[in-house]
Structures are given as structure tokens and as C-alpha cells.
Amino acid sequence: MLEHRDMLNGLTKKSSLQEKLINIHHSLSDRFPFVVRIAVAVYDHKTKVLKTFLHSSAEENPLEHYQSLLDNAPSLKSILKSAKPRVINDLLELEEITHEHTKKINAQGYRASYTLPIYNEGQFVGFLFFNADKKDVFNEEVLNELDLYAHIISLYVVNEFGAIETMNAAIKTTGNLSHIRDPETGKHLDRMSHYSRIIAKELADKYDLDDNYIEHIFMFAPLHDIGKIGIPDSILLKPAALNSDEMAVMQTHASIGSEMVSDLLQNFGLSSFEHVDVLHNIAMHHHEAVDGSGYPKGIKGNEIPLEARIIAVADVFDALTSKRCYKEAWSNEEAIETLIKLADVTLDKDCVNALVKNITDIEEVQIRFKE
CATH class of the missing domain: 1.10.3210.10 (Hypothetical protein af1432)
Structure with a gap:
């Protein structure tokens, strides 16, 4: 009988959203060791502010407690307009290099990124980021696999926010x-x-x-x-x-x-x-x-x-x-x-x-x- 280790078995256990994100990152690391950070930023529709929420990196988080108006991040805003993920295989070439968040990302040594918008029933929730410590690593083969992990993470995030919305709705009823x-x-x-x-x-x-x-x-x-x-x-x-x-x-x-x-x-x-x-x-x-x-x-x-x-x-x-x-x-x-x-x-x-x-x-x- 073939023995097989389920790399995502930790997701079936009772654990926090942060722990689930770290578990997914560990699973990814075996296949793609250059992915050194997965992060989630959430969007406040009332203030139009994008806020850091979760990250999986073990080292110091370069964007802890960071927030910014989405209007002040044109490259991220363009993702919403196109409704497509964004691949940057060399962050040093990013046009928004003068922005604080881009400077911090570069200072941490990240050299490439894959960014996907998170939606819940068509409503924008936030962004999911995969950061790599090497450039030119996000090819089509890698992206196809990352998409599967991305949708798992997105579902967990949406479920977390949906749980709180459910409670609010229960009270309103x-x-x-x-x-x-x-x-x-x-x-x-x-x-x-x-x-x-x-x-x-x-x-x-x-x-x-x-x-x-x-x-x-x-x-x-x-x-x-x-x-x-x-x-x-x-x-x-x-x-x-x-x-x-x-x-x-x-x-x-x-x-x-x-x-x-x-x-x-x-x-x-x-x-x-x-x-x-x-x-x-x-x-x-x-x-x-x-x-x-x-x-x-x-x-x-x-x-x-x-x-x-x-x-x-x-x-x-x-x-x-x-x-x-x-x-x-x-x-x-x-x-x-x-x-x-x-x-x-x-x-x-x-x-x-x-x-x-x-x-x-x-x-x-x-x-x-x-x-």
C-alpha cells in the first residue's frame, strides 16, 4: 500500500485563520521554496482604505499595521479595473517604487509578486499576495498551481468575514x-x-x-x-x-x-x-x-x-x-x-x-x- 502524507491535513483541524495560512505556506514551500510570504490585505468600503490583515512570513513583517487609500495605489487599483490578477516578475521595475509600501517590500528582499483580488459574491474584499525572493519565477506552470492555493485562502478569508456578517444579520432580524x-x-x-x-x-x-x-x-x-x-x-x-x-x-x-x-x-x-x-x-x-x-x-x-x-x-x-x-x-x-x-x-x-x-x-x- 502506498503511503502518502497529506500536506494540507492541518486545514481539517480547528485552527485560526493565521494558522491555516501558515499551514498552506508550508505546503507550498516544498514545491516553490522561493515563495517566502503570503499576505492578505482587506478593504474597508466605507473609508476606501486598504489594510494589512494576515501574513505567513516567519521573519519581521515589512508591512505590519500598514494602511493606505486604494486610490493611492494605482497599480493595485488597476487590478480591480481589469478584474485580472497581476504578475510582477521584477519588483525593482515597478512604477510605484516611490510609495512607502513598495519601498518596504523591496527592502525586505522580495523580488517578484503575484497579486489576486478577493471577492465575495461579486463584492471586493481585499487582495492576496504571493511574494518571492527571486525574480522571474512566476511562470505559467507555477501560477496555475498557485491559483488553487489562492482560492482556498480566499474562501477561508471570505468565510471569516461572512461569519461576522451572519451574526450582524442575525441581530438585525x-x-x-x-x-x-x-x-x-x-x-x-x-x-x-x-x-x-x-x-x-x-x-x-x-x-x-x-x-x-x-x-x-x-x-x-x-x-x-x-x-x-x-x-x-x-x-x-x-x-x-x-x-x-x-x-x-x-x-x-x-x-x-x-x-x-x-x-x-x-x-x-x-x-x-x-x-x-x-x-x-x-x-x-x-x-x-x-x-x-x-x-x-x-x-x-x-x-x-x-x-x-x-x-x-x-x-x-x-x-x-x-x-x-x-x-x-x-x-x-x-x-x-x-x-x-x-x-x-x-x-x-x-x-x-x-x-x-x-x-x-x-x-x-x-x-x-x-x-
């Missing part, structure tokens, strides 16, 4: 989506999601955060208050301050949210998708306080998961700078002054400083997602 019943609007969710990404990106070096984790914080941020679906309208929509009994009911939305996440994951068969713990932590702990005065658990300091501390700062800042039926919008200066006072009291100081340091980017988000 209840007819009582929290941010429809709540005075907080969809624009609030857009803003605080982008604030959260800005904060996480600033903290990336200190906390060793990769692009995959940062992107999941961005995608999960809109679900932080899903537990408000379980709060009565008389409390959720009350235009005045809540009394102590009403506040106690309101505070249950954190625990309700975590329970809803568990139910959604189980009912839609999504329990195995990546960073499910991050989603649970965001729903459960975004109202915890670093001094232990928060809810529902009263945990403090670093006991509070980082993703929840990030969401808390983003959420509070947008609440302060937004108009509500019970208050006028504060100026950014007033809001920042308050955040600084709350740092190391109820809010995480690192997260507050990360937002303040990037106030220019915060203001751009406010302009784009203005009510």
Missing part, C-alpha cells in the same frame, strides 16, 4: 437591534469602531498586537452593546437620568450581551471562528473600570481584557462628543480633558493616551461619519 432602539445611531457604531482600531494600532508595539487581532476588534466593536436588546424601552429610551433600580437593570445588558454572543455562535455554527474570546470580552467587559468600580464583574486594572479597555475609551469619547436627547455634544477638547481625568480611575491610561495622541485621525473619522 430580531427587529429590535440595540442601536435602532437606543438613541445611539449607526454613525456612533461606525465612529467608535474606527476609534477602537486607531487606539489598538497605536498600542500594537507595546502589547504585541498583530493586524489580525486589530481587525477583529474593529469588526466586533459594533456588537459591544447587543445586550441592550434585552433592556425594556422604558429604561433604554428614558430621556432623563436613571434611578438606582433602573440603572441596575440597564447594567444587566453586559451579561445579556455575552449570553447572546454564546447563543448566536452556537445557533449559527460559528463557535470555532477566530477570536471568539475577543467578542465575548467586548460584550461582557466594556463597562468594567480600572479601579474596580465597573460592572458586571467589578474586575480592575489588567484583569480587564485589553479589547474591552480599548472599546470603553472609544465608546466614552464618542458618547461625550455626540448629541443625545438629554445632552448637547461636547467639544473634543472638553471630552479629552475628561478622558485624561478618568485615566487610571475608570479608563485605561494607555488607551486614553493612544486616542489623544491620534486626535487628527479621530477628527477625520468624525468628519466622515458625521450625523
Whole structure:
């Protein structure tokens, strides 16, 4: 009997998207050792920004935490116009050699690339890159094999994003989506999601955060208050301050949210998708306080998961700078002054400083997602 080793057997096991990408790269390396990196960049249709997401290279990633307007990358944009993959067998001849991302790629020693667009039901999702450390290696024979791997990777990426979209759709079908019943609007969710990404990106070096984790914080941020679906309208929509009994009911939305996440994951068969713990932590702990005065658990300091501390700062800042039926919008200066006072009291100081340091980017988000 012929013994055969299944090179892609690792894909059948429960593993993260990052681990699956590395597994595929290892399989490819036996056939094409010159392929030294596989990477995925995802596209945000609302901001028209292309963001690094995943990579398989063991060495330092040349484009960690990188983003750029797609309009600023004409050669990539031309791929979408032609609807065809792009082969560059000598990156030193690339016209966009002056661009930052091209300089970093060349500095890492990559000499050829194969780039394919990723689509989901006809909608552009992002790009998949195969980088080689030798030029003139992507011939027709090689490309035919790479295409098979490329479509496998694309399916995994699309499935990951589709899982999150499925959860959002499941919540919307209840007819009582929290941010429809709540005075907080969809624009609030857009803003605080982008604030959260800005904060996480600033903290990336200190906390060793990769692009995959940062992107999941961005995608999960809109679900932080899903537990408000379980709060009565008389409390959720009350235009005045809540009394102590009403506040106690309101505070249950954190625990309700975590329970809803568990139910959604189980009912839609999504329990195995990546960073499910991050989603649970965001729903459960975004109202915890670093001094232990928060809810529902009263945990403090670093006991509070980082993703929840990030969401808390983003959420509070947008609440302060937004108009509500019970208050006028504060100026950014007033809001920042308050955040600084709350740092190391109820809010995480690192997260507050990360937002303040990037106030220019915060203001751009406010302009784009203005009510």
C-alpha cells in the first residue's frame, strides 16, 4: 500500500485563520521554496482604505499595521479595473517604487509578486499576495498551481468575514437591534469602531498586537452593546437620568450581551471562528473600570481584557462628543480633558493616551461619519 502524507491535513483541524495560512505556506514551500510570504490585505468600503490583515512570513513583517487609500495605489487599483490578477516578475521595475509600501517590500528582499483580488459574491474584499525572493519565477506552470492555493485562502478569508456578517444579520432580524432602539445611531457604531482600531494600532508595539487581532476588534466593536436588546424601552429610551433600580437593570445588558454572543455562535455554527474570546470580552467587559468600580464583574486594572479597555475609551469619547436627547455634544477638547481625568480611575491610561495622541485621525473619522 502506498503511503502518502497529506500536506494540507492541518486545514481539517480547528485552527485560526493565521494558522491555516501558515499551514498552506508550508505546503507550498516544498514545491516553490522561493515563495517566502503570503499576505492578505482587506478593504474597508466605507473609508476606501486598504489594510494589512494576515501574513505567513516567519521573519519581521515589512508591512505590519500598514494602511493606505486604494486610490493611492494605482497599480493595485488597476487590478480591480481589469478584474485580472497581476504578475510582477521584477519588483525593482515597478512604477510605484516611490510609495512607502513598495519601498518596504523591496527592502525586505522580495523580488517578484503575484497579486489576486478577493471577492465575495461579486463584492471586493481585499487582495492576496504571493511574494518571492527571486525574480522571474512566476511562470505559467507555477501560477496555475498557485491559483488553487489562492482560492482556498480566499474562501477561508471570505468565510471569516461572512461569519461576522451572519451574526450582524442575525441581530438585525430580531427587529429590535440595540442601536435602532437606543438613541445611539449607526454613525456612533461606525465612529467608535474606527476609534477602537486607531487606539489598538497605536498600542500594537507595546502589547504585541498583530493586524489580525486589530481587525477583529474593529469588526466586533459594533456588537459591544447587543445586550441592550434585552433592556425594556422604558429604561433604554428614558430621556432623563436613571434611578438606582433602573440603572441596575440597564447594567444587566453586559451579561445579556455575552449570553447572546454564546447563543448566536452556537445557533449559527460559528463557535470555532477566530477570536471568539475577543467578542465575548467586548460584550461582557466594556463597562468594567480600572479601579474596580465597573460592572458586571467589578474586575480592575489588567484583569480587564485589553479589547474591552480599548472599546470603553472609544465608546466614552464618542458618547461625550455626540448629541443625545438629554445632552448637547461636547467639544473634543472638553471630552479629552475628561478622558485624561478618568485615566487610571475608570479608563485605561494607555488607551486614553493612544486616542489623544491620534486626535487628527479621530477628527477625520468624525468628519466622515458625521450625523
